[in-house]
Amino acid sequence: MTNIQIIKQRYLKAKRIIIKRDKFKEEMEKQIDLPKMKILIIGASSYVGARIYSDLRNKFNVTGTYNKNKLFKELIKLDITNSKEVIEIIKKIKPEIIIHVAANPNARWCEQNQKLAKGINENGTKNIVEAANLINAKIIFISSDRVAAPINVYGKTKLASENYVKNTKKGFVILRPSLVMGLSPNTTNDRPFNRILKNITEKTPAIYDTSWKFQPTYLGHISETIELIIKNKINKEIIPISAPELKTRFDIAKDILSKFNIEVVSVDNKDKSPVVIGKQDKLKELGLPVYSYSEIIDKILKEIKK
Numbered sequence: 139m140t141n142i143q144i145i146k147q148r149y150l151k152a153k154r155i156i157i158k159r160d161k162f163k164e165e166m167e168k169q170i171d172l173p174k175m176k177i178l179i180i181g182a183s184s185y186v187g188a189r190i191y192s193d194l195r196n197k198f199n200v201t202g203t204y205n206k207n208k209l210f211k212e213l214i215k216l217d218i219t220n221s222k223e224v225i226e227i228i229k230k231i232k233p234e235i236i237i238h239v240a241a242n243p244n245a246r247w248c249e250q251n252q253k254l255a256k257g258i259n260e261n262g263t264k265n266i267v268e269a270a271n272l273i274n275a276k277i278i279f280i281s282s283d284r285v286a287a288p289i290n291v292y293g294k295t296k297l298a299s300e301n302y303v304k305n306t307k308k309g310f311v312i313l314r315p316s317l318v319m320g321l322s323p324n325t326t327n328d329r330p331f332n333r334i335l336k337n338i339t340e341k342t343p344a345i346y347d348t349s350w351k352f353q354p355t356y357l358g359h360i361s362e363t364i365e366l367i368i369k370n371k372i373n374k375e376i377i378p379i380s381a382p383e384l385k386t387r388f389d390i391a392k393d394i395l396s397k398f399n400i401e402v403v404s405v406d407n408k409d410k411s412p413v414v415i416g417k418q419d420k421l422k423e424l425g426l427p428v429y430s431y432s433e434i435i436d437k438i439l440k441e442i443k444k
């Protein structure tokens with residue numbers, strides 16, 4: 139080996155050590171910084187938000203808000219339609235990241251109360267974005283796959299909310315779940331999964347629609363994805379988050395309730411809601427986890443039995 143070759147070899151070895159050391163340092167800094175990162179979850183009492191809150195609160199410095207239902211005793215009161223209150227709370231907490239979950243997700247209620255629905259879903263989001271920009275916070279927004287074909291007030295207000303969220307100066311990530319399934323600390327809100335739970339706990343009649351098809355989203359997948367979005371500093375992305383298979387409410391209820399020996403009756407509600415196909419490509423591209431329908435059902439059954 140010539141002297142030049144030896145020097146070149148030593149140089150490459152030293153370079154490799156430096157790259158390894160820097161990577162290690164970066165990882166260590168990430169580990170040290172994470173528990174200190176301040177996160178504000180707006181809507182921590184909701185079916186979706188309560189699970190995110192309980193999954194993340196031991197991993198970060200998390201504060202949660204409620205509006206009418208103080209699900210956890212430490213939650214602080216915040217009405218997102220009150221811009222003054224939103225600015226006050228956000229300036230006081232000074233979170234680095236705001237996870238915005240609050241909305242009225244009931245499509246029928248939104249249709250019957252268009253002004254109020256706009257006030258909560260749209261203007262509430264605008265208030266949060268404006269306050270986030272005052273303290274340079276990033277927003278992770280729980281949107282909906284309904285924005286892909288917004289045929290009703292709910293879909294339209296969620297789409298308008300996304301457009302506000304895109305104005306967050308520090309950055310944003312928008313998650314677009316479909317119908318969400320999975321156990322939450324909030325078991326009482328009238329949400330689709332809680333109705334299935336009630337069939338088990340209160341023996342309510344299990345009658346489910348066979349007409350509308352959608353790709354279900356697993357609730358735990360949302361928290362897991364948010365944790366990775368924070369850790370991997372993912373920014374300016376819109377991420378559909380659901381299983382690849384199309385299912386009906388009847389399919390899901392049957393796959394869960396049959397394990398509890400509960401008979402599920404089918405009904406054709408002639409639900410013309412658009413079928414939205416959310417590909418898993420974005421999750422895969424960003425190195426985020428994906429779940430198949432059968433994996434989701436397995437996870438949910440374990441959660442319920444536990």
Ligand SMILES: NC(=O)c1ccc[n+]([C@@H]2O[C@H](COP(=O)([O-])OP(=O)(O)OC[C@H]3O[C@@H](n4cnc5c(N)ncnc54)[C@H](OP(=O)(O)O)[C@@H]3O)[C@@H](O)[C@H]2O)c1
Binds near residue numbers: 182185204242
């Ligand atoms: N569940 C699903 O299948 C599904 C699917 C796709 C997207 N999403 C999205 O996920 C989010 C949560 O939905 P969810 O199913 O968990 O609904 P949910 O249980 O009905 O929760 C709605 C939440 O919004 C809060 N809220 C309502 N008005 C408010 C106001 N003026 N100020 C502050 N907070 C207010 C409520 O607070 P209080 O209870 O304390 O009053 C509650 O925490 C929504 O953004 C929804 O669009 C849900």
